[in-house]
Amino acid sequence: MSEIAxxxxxxxxxxxxxxxxxxxxxxxxxxxxVQHVAARGTASRAEIARATRLxxxxxxxxVQELLKLELLVELGTQxxxxxxxxxxxxxxxxxxxxxxxxxxxxxxxAVCVSDLLDKVRFHRIDVLENRAIDPGHxxxxxxxxxRTAIAxxxxxxxxxxxxAAAVAxxxxxxxxxxxxxxxLGWTGVxxxxxxxxxxxxxxxxxxxDNEANxxxxxxxxxxxGGESGSYVHVSGDIGVGxxxxxxxxxxxxxxxxxxxxxHVVVDRNGDPCSCGGRGCLxxxxxxxxxxxxxxxxxxTATALGHPxxxxxxxxxxxxxxDEAASAAVRVAAEALGIGLAGxxxxxxxxxxxxxxxxxxxxxxLADSLRESLVRQVIASEWRPIEIRVSELGPDAAVRxxxxxxxxxxxxxxxxxxxx
Amino acid sequence: MSEIAxxxxxxxxxxxxxxxxxxxxxxxxxxxxVQHVAARGTASRAEIARATRLxxxxxxxxVQELLKLELLVELGTQxxxxxxxxxxxxxxxxxxxxxxxxxxxxxxxAVCVSDLLDKVRFHRIDVLENRAIDPGHxxxxxxxxxRTAIAxxxxxxxxxxxxAAAVAxxxxxxxxxxxxxxxLGWTGVxxxxxxxxxxxxxxxxxxxDNEANxxxxxxxxxxxGGESGSYVHVSGDIGVGxxxxxxxxxxxxxxxxxxxxxHVVVDRNGDPCSCGGRGCLxxxxxxxxxxxxxxxxxxTATALGHPxxxxxxxxxxxxxxDEAASAAVRVAAEALGIGLAGxxxxxxxxxxxxxxxxxxxxxxLADSLRESLVRQVIASEWRPIEIRVSELGPDAAVRxxxxxxxxxxxxxxxxxxxx
Numbered sequence: 001m002s003e004i005a006x007x008x009x010x011x012x013x014x015x016x017x018x019x020x021x022x023x024x025x026x027x028x029x030x031x032x033x034v035q036h037v038a039a040r041g042t043a044s045r046a047e048i049a050r051a052t053r054l055x056x057x058x059x060x061x062x063v064q065e066l067l068k069l070e071l072l073v074e075l076g077t078q079x080x081x082x083x084x085x086x087x088x089x090x091x092x093x094x095x096x097x098x099x100x101x102x103x104x105x106x107x108x109x110a111v112c113v114s115d116l117l118d119k120v121r122f123h124r125i126d127v128l129e130n131r132a133i134d135p136g137h138x139x140x141x142x143x144x145x146x147r148t149a150i151a152x153x154x155x156x157x158x159x160x161x162x163x164a165a166a167v168a169x170x171x172x173x174x175x176x177x178x179x180x181x182x183x184l185g186w187t188g189v190x191x192x193x194x195x196x197x198x199x200x201x202x203x204x205x206x207x208x209d210n211e212a213n214x215x216x217x218x219x220x221x222x223x224x225g226g227e228s229g230s231y232v233h234v235s236g237d238i239g240v241g242x243x244x245x246x247x248x249x250x251x252x253x254x255x256x257x258x259x260x261x262x263h264v265v266v267d268r269n270g271d272p273c274s275c276g277g278r279g280c281l282x283x284x285x286x287x288x289x290x291x292x293x294x295x296x297x298x299x300t301a302t303a304l305g306h307p308x309x310x311x312x313x314x315x316x317x318x319x320x321x322d323e324a325a326s327a328a329v330r331v332a333a334e335a336l337g338i339g340l341a342g343x344x345x346x347x348x349x350x351x352x353x354x355x356x357x358x359x360x361x362x363x364x365l366a367d368s369l370r371e372s373l374v375r376q377v378i379a380s381e382w383r384p385i386e387i388r389v390s391e392l393g394p395d396a397a398v399r400x401x402x403x404x405x406x407x408x409x410x411x412x413x414x415x416x417x418x419x
Numbered sequence: 420m421s422e423i424a425x426x427x428x429x430x431x432x433x434x435x436x437x438x439x440x441x442x443x444x445x446x447x448x449x450x451x452x453v454q455h456v457a458a459r460g461t462a463s464r465a466e467i468a469r470a471t472r473l474x475x476x477x478x479x480x481x482v483q484e485l486l487k488l489e490l491l492v493e494l495g496t497q498x499x500x501x502x503x504x505x506x507x508x509x510x511x512x513x514x515x516x517x518x519x520x521x522x523x524x525x526x527x528x529a530v531c532v533s534d535l536l537d538k539v540r541f542h543r544i545d546v547l548e549n550r551a552i553d554p555g556h557x558x559x560x561x562x563x564x565x566r567t568a569i570a571x572x573x574x575x576x577x578x579x580x581x582x583a584a585a586v587a588x589x590x591x592x593x594x595x596x597x598x599x600x601x602x603l604g605w606t607g608v609x610x611x612x613x614x615x616x617x618x619x620x621x622x623x624x625x626x627x628d629n630e631a632n633x634x635x636x637x638x639x640x641x642x643x644g645g646e647s648g649s650y651v652h653v654s655g656d657i658g659v660g661x662x663x664x665x666x667x668x669x670x671x672x673x674x675x676x677x678x679x680x681x682h683v684v685v686d687r688n689g690d691p692c693s694c695g696g697r698g699c700l701x702x703x704x705x706x707x708x709x710x711x712x713x714x715x716x717x718x719t720a721t722a723l724g725h726p727x728x729x730x731x732x733x734x735x736x737x738x739x740x741d742e743a744a745s746a747a748v749r750v751a752a753e754a755l756g757i758g759l760a761g762x763x764x765x766x767x768x769x770x771x772x773x774x775x776x777x778x779x780x781x782x783x784l785a786d787s788l789r790e791s792l793v794r795q796v797i798a799s800e801w802r803p804i805e806i807r808v809s810e811l812g813p814d815a816a817v818r819x820x821x822x823x824x825x826x827x828x829x830x831x832x833x834x835x836x837x838x
Contacts, residue, residue, distance in 0.1 A: 170797065170798040170801070172801075179798050179800075179801045180797065180798045180800070180801070182797070230672075230673045242765070244765070244766075246672075246673075251766070252767070253649075253665075253766050253767020253768065254649045254665075254767050254768055254769045254802075255767055255769070255801070255802050256767070257764075257767045257797070257798055257801075257802060258765060258766050258767040259765060260764040260765065260797045260798075261764065261765060262797075263760075263764050263795065263796075263797045264760075264761040264764055264765065265685065265757045265760065265761060265795060266684065266687055267686065267687055267688070268685055268686055268753075268754075268757050269686070275795075275797050276794060277760070277794050277795040278794075280795075334687075335687075338684045338687050339761075341682075341683075341684065341696070342683040342684060342758075342761050342765075343765055345676075345679040345680065345682050345683055346661070346663070346677060346678060346679065346680060346683065346761075346762055346765060346766065347663075347670070347672050347677050347765065347766060348671070348672020348673050348674055348675070348676045348677040349672065349673055350673045350674070375695055375696050376682065376684060376694075376696040376699075377682075378589065378599065378601070378676070378679045378681075378682045378694050379589040379598050379599045379676055379679075381598075381599070382589070382591075382598045382599070382674070382676075383673075383674050383676060
């Protein structure tokens with residue numbers, strides 16, 4: 001469930017992994033040092049030694065290696081107001097390594113390059129109606145965008161540490177295969193293997209996860225999720241996905257398929273859904289359903305963030321009090337409230353974060369959603385649910401993917417040494 | 420989330436808790452030794468030393484204390500087929516301490532005495548229409564039954580180590596207060612405080628939890644739950660409750676209210692529910708709803724296990740193929756399938772355990788339930804959900820309550836030394 005566990009797993013599949021016990025301790029301490037700096041922003045060697053309880057000598061050795069690996073930089077000596085030698089502050093190196101994220105969604109592909117400080121160094125969205133074309137062609141295009149992102153990173157002096165794909169479907173974490181993606185119409189697509197094949201000249205790890213999981217993790221690493229630590233991040237796109245974070249870690253369930261809120265039933269007599277069920281939340285609160293109910297064209301290759309996306313037309317109508325638009329959002333909010341109330345009744349988080357399309361729609365969604373939650377959540381009087389709005393916007397999943405690579409690197413910095 | 424964490428919390432509130440660091444290590448090792456014996460059934464001192472990596476001397480000292488505290492017994496010397504002294508096997512002492520469980524449910528109160536081997540030494544159900552009377556009277560009756568159970572335990576040579584109440588409502592674990600119990604009609608009833616007051620002469624800890632949680636834990640400790648370790652235990656009584664176990668620990672959520680599946684919406688246009696919402700699962704799959712749909716009288720003070728309970732009439736009708744009874748169970752199974760599919764989509768367990776009324780009804784429920792799950796669970800092809808039937812029957816919650824006291828004692832055996 002934790003990221004450190006994922007990294008271990010990842011590294012266990014690498015033939016380069018040394019087996020000696022003393023190495024394990026060294027690796028662990030190396031990660032401890034870099035993570036302390038990452039958590040604090042800046043730190044001196046003495047502060048690191050105090051916080052980690054490692055000896056100053058051990059800290060110095062590890063810092064030396066981390067500087068050599070271009071994970072840390074010296075900020076120069078700073079007077080610390082005390083007697084003795086001025087100390088030298090360390091920070092993460094924003095000019096060394098980077099993570100590459102690629103998001104494969106229903107009507108767009110996005111790529112993003114993030115440095116160790118989670119600063120976006122390159123970002124591009126390609127509007128593409130992925131439902132209409134063969135998965136192989138979608139992956140061709142995704143690989144091409146990744147190559148573009150890598151070229152941009154390298155031109156910027158950054159070395160890619162890995163590539164993470166965020167896919168709008170259920171992903172098997174161990175293999176990186178999409179098992180089923182109803183909105184893309186995909187079944188059994190080995191995304192990681194296909195990307196590795198297409199990017200055969202690039203020698204970095206490739207991983208994949210569900211986009212809702214990565215959007216929820218983005219909220220934890222880059223957004224407002226760290227303040228609660230136990231929340232459900234729900235994002236409305238063409239599908240409706242959720243990522244559940246409990247005690248600061250993504251809750252994946254037994255097989256990693258947790259959070260599929262889009263197919264929670266809100267009306268057992270409702271319309272059939274692409275998943276094979278009927279009356280699913282997506283049929284009421286997915287983007288297409290809202291646009292259709294508001295009398296707008298449904299999304300056809302108009303990504304969020306793209307000016308032609310009907311979302312902006314919807315918002316404009318909501319702002320001038322258009323009846324059909326208001327009713328469409330109210331229906332969506334009520335359905336979302338019913339689905340989320342079920343989630344709150346069952347897993348008891350304290351915060352709901354509205355992401356994706358729901359973030360810009362929040363001013364019109366939040367009241368109906370809150371009412372629906374209060375009505376359906378048992379003991380709601382004793383557990384007020386905070387509803388918050390994501391500040392990451394539509395880029396959450398692709399930024400989460402790039403940040404995932406950075407998180408993995410900081411959790412196991414020694415992988416660089418063995419390369 | 421783990422039981423050990425709960426015990427720590429419980430002990431931190433005790434003024435008797437010593438603060439020294441060496442004591443912490445000793446306490447931890449004492450628990451380690453007794454828990455090794457509990458896990459294995461029997462073990463020799465040498466086996467314990469090997470498994471725990473404690474020295475033989477330390478193990479001997481702790482075993483001596485555990486014998487003195489009446490937590491362990493010597494089974495007598497056994498030849499072990501090897502050269503040297505014959506070893507002496509140790510086992511949990513079934514004649515020393517016991518846990519007292521009391522279940523306060525909608526139409527009955529049950530008590531149970533379990534020894535350290537989880538053997539039921541006393542069990543009694545009092546049929547009582549608790550909805551119609553004041554909570555104070557219900558608690559009077561519960562306290563009286565607890566006194567009866569304690570008298571029976573003492574007559575049997577057992578010393579109660581604590582009392583655990585399983586209540587059909589949302590319980591705040593820290594205070595043992597029921598916040599809301601829609602089916603009992605209770606709001607804000609401090610169950611633990613009230614029981615402590617009524618049992619003022621009895622100097623043992625009193626704790627409380629939700630009955631669905633304790634039924635799910637009973638499955639882990641005494642039933643089939645240990646085989647999967649990640650399951651949803653759903654029990655049908657007048658309410659419908661679930662306990663979620665993930666990786667061998669109860670998943671409580673942020674405030675301990677997780678698992679309230681009875682109020683998950685299955686029909687947003689359905690009838691109003693006692694919780695204030697509408698179309699809740701309970702309205703379709705609760706005992707009363709099933710009985711009513713089958714043309715049977717609803718439960719009035721006829722506990723499960725009681726021969727007058729309409730359940731036996733229902734089963735008799737199902738066995739002879741009665742149309743109304745079959746239709747009633749089919750409707751319940753479909754609704755249960757919709758509610759559980761939502762839970763599976765959101766938390767991704769691998770097993771569902773049917774408990775309470777659902778256990779005896781399983782032969783007529785399971786097929787419709789399975790169909791409903793396959794239809795509504797996304798990626799169900801890649802995650803077959805095992806549906807299993809609880810063997811603990813209607814006593815799961817009260818047995819789980821008594822076993823909880825035993826679990827707490829084995830996790831912190833030193834509390835006996837300080838008494």
